[in-house]
Amino acid sequence: MDYQSLKAEVEQKTLQTLEVLKNEYAGLRTGRASVHLLDGVRVPVYGSDMPLNQIATVATPDNQTLTVTVWDINNAGAAEKAIRDSGLGLNPMTAGGVIRLNMPPLTEERRKELTKVAGKYAEEAKISMRNIRQDAMGKIKRAVTDKEISEDDQRKFEDDLQKVFDNRAAEVDALAKQKEADIMSV
Numbered sequence: 001m002d003y004q005s006l007k008a009e010v011e012q013k014t015l016q017t018l019e020v021l022k023n024e025y026a027g028l029r030t031g032r033a034s035v036h037l038l039d040g041v042r043v044p045v046y047g048s049d050m051p052l053n054q055i056a057t058v059a060t061p062d063n064q065t066l067t068v069t070v071w072d073i074n075n076a077g078a079a080e081k082a083i084r085d086s087g088l089g090l091n092p093m094t095a096g097g098v099i100r101l102n103m104p105p106l107t108e109e110r111r112k113e114l115t116k117v118a119g120k121y122a123e124e125a126k127i128s129m130r131n132i133r134q135d136a137m138g139k140i141k142r143a144v145t146d147k148e149i150s151e152d153d154q155r156k157f158e159d160d161l162q163k164v165f166d167n168r169a170a171e172v173d174a175l176a177k178q179k180e181a182d183i184m185s186v
Helices: 003-026 073-084 108-145 151-184
Strands: 042-045 048-051 056-062 065-070 093-095 098-102
Touching: 003 108, 003 151, 042 073, 065 073, 073 093, 073 098, 108 151
Parallel strands: none
Antiparallel strands: 042 048, 056 065, 065 098, 093 098
């Protein structure tokens, strides 16, 4: 058993889990406008569903406004409809090829709902990391039963991997706390 490749695989998978969490948080609306808010919006154009950022430029002229400049003006209606139907609670206004989105202020109730959603995303990331941990620890135990490594090595490897998982879990907690602070700030 090659422990270094196992550890590298674990670090890479946990890093991917963190990236997924960051992407989910980027699409979660706070009180401010963010270009990443529309990352999940797909527009039916040219015979397929395309991400909005592949048919338009998204910008934030100020904290409360998003502008979407559609490159092909014929796609502006489809982009506007996709934004309206996205479930983000936004009301787009189109003028030519430019769609303006004003961010309504979040109510206290909606802020609390969003913090619960953010917490759910963090818990899903932790569950994913626990599954990665369980798989890695299983590989180490199999190596012991197959007599590839000693029990002393098993303890050393498990302790080393546990440190990796503890650090990643702390990163998840820090991201969750930061996102909750962003959502609750008025």
